[in-house]
Each structure stands twice: as structure tokens, then as C-alpha cells.
Amino acid sequence: NAAGASGDLATYKTTYSDSAVFHDNLNKLSLSQNLEMLEQFKKTGLSFSVEYGALWETINNKADEKGVSNYVLGYLTTTFKKGDKSLKVAQFQVDAVKDGKIVEEWIVYDPSGLAAFMK
Numbered sequence: 001n002a003a004g005a006s007g008d009l010a011t012y013k014t015t016y017s018d019s020a021v022f023h024d025n026l027n028k029l030s031l032s033q034n035l036e037m038l039e040q041f042k043k044t045g046l047s048f049s050v051e052y053g054a055l056w057e058t059i060n061n062k063a064d065e066k067g068v069s070n071y072v073l074g075y076l077t078t079t080f081k082k083g084d085k086s087l088k089v090a091q092f093q094v095d096a097v098k099d100g101k102i103v104e105e106w107i108v109y110d111p112s113g114l115a116a117f118m119k
Contacts, residue, residue, distance in 0.1 A: 001050040001076070001093075004038055012038070017101040024107050044118050048080045068104070070097040078109075080117060087117045 003012035013035065022029040029037070041048065055074040063069040072095045080087045089109050096104040 005047075005049050007042060007047075009035055009038060015102055016105075017098070017103045020102055021104045022107070023105065025109065025111060041118075044082070046080055046082050046118055048078050051077045051079070053077065066096070066098070066103065068096040068098045071095065072097060080114065082117065085117070087113055089114060 003009070003015065013031065016031050018031065020031045020034075022031070022034045024034075024037075053075040055072070055076075058071045058073065060069045060071075074093050076091050076093060078089045078091055080089065089111075091107055091109040093108075094106045095102045
């Protein structure tokens with residue numbers, strides 16, 4: 001999240017497997033689609049920062065059908081900024097981690113204010 005927020009998309013990309021799947025409010029995205037979304041933020045002059053309220057890791061004794069046994073979960077607040085305006089969005093994020101890379105990510109948040117904010 002820190003690399004994505006700072007605009008360091010090269011580093012951001014290295015934290016994910018090449019075949020990572022994102023579930024952005026249940027909209028399924030590939031890694032390249034997720035990177036395109038972050039690029040779109042930059043093009044519209046939107047920046048963001050992330051603050052964690054709670055962050056923890058769950059390590060299951062048995063891997064799931066995809067070979068994942070590690071999950072990182074977090075409650076966070078993302079603050080979007082554009083010019084002198086800002087918007088805080090509460091999120092819940094879950095990352096499935098395998099071999100040190102995020103292979104699947106779920107992010108749930110209320111997008112209602114974000115679309116209007118990006119205009």
C-alpha cells in the first residue's frame with residue numbers, strides 16, 4: 001500500500017505475483033488492470049495515503065486449494081486528495097500471501113463519494 005500511495009508502481013508490482021487477482025468491491029481485476037487504475041488516479045491529479053487502524057496475519061495449519069495458508073487482514077482509512085480537497089474512505093482489506101507475494105486481494109469500501117471526487 002505504501003508503494004502504491006507514493007506512486008512507486010515498480011515496487012508496488014513486485015509485492016504481487018504476476019497472476020494476482022484483485023477483488024475491488026467484488027469487481028475482479030488483474031494486476032495490470034489494478035496498475036491501470038492507479039495510473040488513472042495519477043492522471044486525474046488524485047493522490048492518496050493509507051493509515052492502518054488494525055493489521056494482523058492469520059497462518060492456517062493447512063493451505064487452501066490454491067496453496068495459500070497466510071492471510072494479512074487490515075482495517076484502514078485511505079485519504080484521497082485532489083487539490084485542496086480530501087476524502088476519507090474506510091476500507092477492509094485481505095491479502096492472500098504465497099511464497100512472499102500477494103496472490104489474491106479483497107478490498108471492500110463504500111465507493112459512493114470517490115467517483116464524484118475524481119471528476
